[in-house]
Amino acid sequence: IQWFPGHMLETKEFLRQMIPSVDVVLEVLDARLPISSANPLLDKICKSVPRVKVLNKKDLADPNATTQWLTYFNEKFHGQCVAINGTNKTETWKTVDDAVKTINRNKARKARVMVAGIPNTGKSTIMNSLAGKKIAKTGNTPAITRHQQRAGLKNKIDVYDTPGILWPILENQSGACRLAASGAISDTAMDYAEVAHFTADYLLERYEAQLRERYRLKDPFPSTANELIEAIGTRRGCLKKGGILNWQKASEVLIRELRSGKIGRISLEFPRDHLTPSPE
Ligand code: GTP
Known part of the structure; x- marks a missing residue:
């Protein structure tokens, strides 16, 4: 599997600039492979901001594995971890809103939420579900989103998308194969x-x-x-x-x-x- 995403410095810089103006980071992961679909850069750069790990596409994942992952992250990770089907608008809105409310330190104004994740994990779908309308383009091909998108949602939270800035980590062959099997790597690169x-x-x-x-x-x-x-x-x-x-x-x-x-x-x-x- 070959994958040359490039622009790592640009990504770091973008995240560093965004972080001060963000209250909560929504880290979108694929529920079927929540470790292999993570980008550890978020751990490094977003340390100071509360984070919600969103295990998306739970409708495709083995429910038994998802239960184990929720237990695992809730023990290991200091933040919130939830599992959703991002295409289900009501469930997504309620689950994400609850998690953001629980974790947000700045209660005085509406929460500024940054949505981040590797391609094809469902960031745009989640943004659309949160907005209750189509504000972001979705598609079953990695890296559909190319421009930053922002949506003010029902006066409660403000969501910022981080298009195409995080890439999958392909440092070991099994992680790369899992990512490719899930659809996170473009077909031409696998x-x-x-x-x-x-x-x-x-x-x-x-x-x-x-x-x-x-x-x-x-x-x-x-x-x-x-x-x-x-x-x-x-x-x-x-x-x-x-x-x-x-x-x-x-x-x-x-x-x-x-x-x-x-x-x-x-x-x-x-x-x-x-x-x-x-x-x-
Ligand atoms: P990039 O633009 O590549 O960064 O992708 P993205 O993370 O914005 O993903 P997007 O929202 O475009 O979703 C990718 C594909 O996954 C689309 O075909 C969605 O319909 C599908 N999808 C997203 N969330 C879910 C989910 O919870 N369940 C299922 N079954 N499909 C989902």
């Missing part, structure tokens, strides 16, 4: 076959029942990533001339269906995946 292989391995380990249900695969059930992709491809008719499997198409089917929730509610990481073993 290799479907590689990401599908990683995803198939993971799903076989954690979500066999959902795979069985979705693809109605006959026994013997695939036991390796390649066998699974091959079985899905065959089931979906991803074949080249002569009946040879089209791996690219089969890989795309798996990733597309994962992203859209067709395989079920799947989380790509659990807190236990990030616990460092204690030294012996």
Whole structure:
């Protein structure tokens, strides 16, 4: 996976300039991968400002994993952590408004909230839900938002968007594959076959029942990533001339269906995946 987001200094500078005029930072994370979809720059630069971690897209995430993540962050992180489906306007408004009210130190005026997160986590969707109207462009491709957007909301909170300034951190291959599987990395920067292989391995380990249900695969059930992709491809008719499997198409089917929730509610990481073993 290749990804050259550049302009790190610009981003730092932008955040540093914004911070003094902000009461609360709304850190939007993908509920399916709340560690891999975070950008640690926020931890460094936004230390002085109360923060709400918003685990968005909870409707696509495994509810069991989301419960574990909420417990994890509420123990480890000094701030608020909530899980929402950003497309649900009422739920989003109520949950975010409550969290902002709880955490905001400056009660005298309406809260100034900065929405930050890596591409495709749902920042614009959340802003639109908070505004109760369409103020920001949304789309299922990373980096749709290019200009800063600001919305005064019902006289209660002021929201500032931070378009395209945070990028995913691709320092380890599994984090990068999770991000690619979720849709946070543009399709042109990823290799479907590689990401599908990683995803198939993971799903076989954690979500066999959902795979069985979705693809109605006959026994013997695939036991390796390649066998699974091959079985899905065959089931979906991803074949080249002569009946040879089209791996690219089969890989795309798996990733597309994962992203859209067709395989079920799947989380790509659990807190236990990030616990460092204690030294012996
Ligand atoms: P950039 O402009 O790339 O920074 O993206 P963004 O963070 O503003 O994300 P955006 O709001 O454009 O949402 C990305 C995609 O995710 C869109 O297709 C949204 O409809 C979808 N989306 C956002 N929130 C949710 C959610 O809670 N659940 C589901 N199922 N889809 C969501």
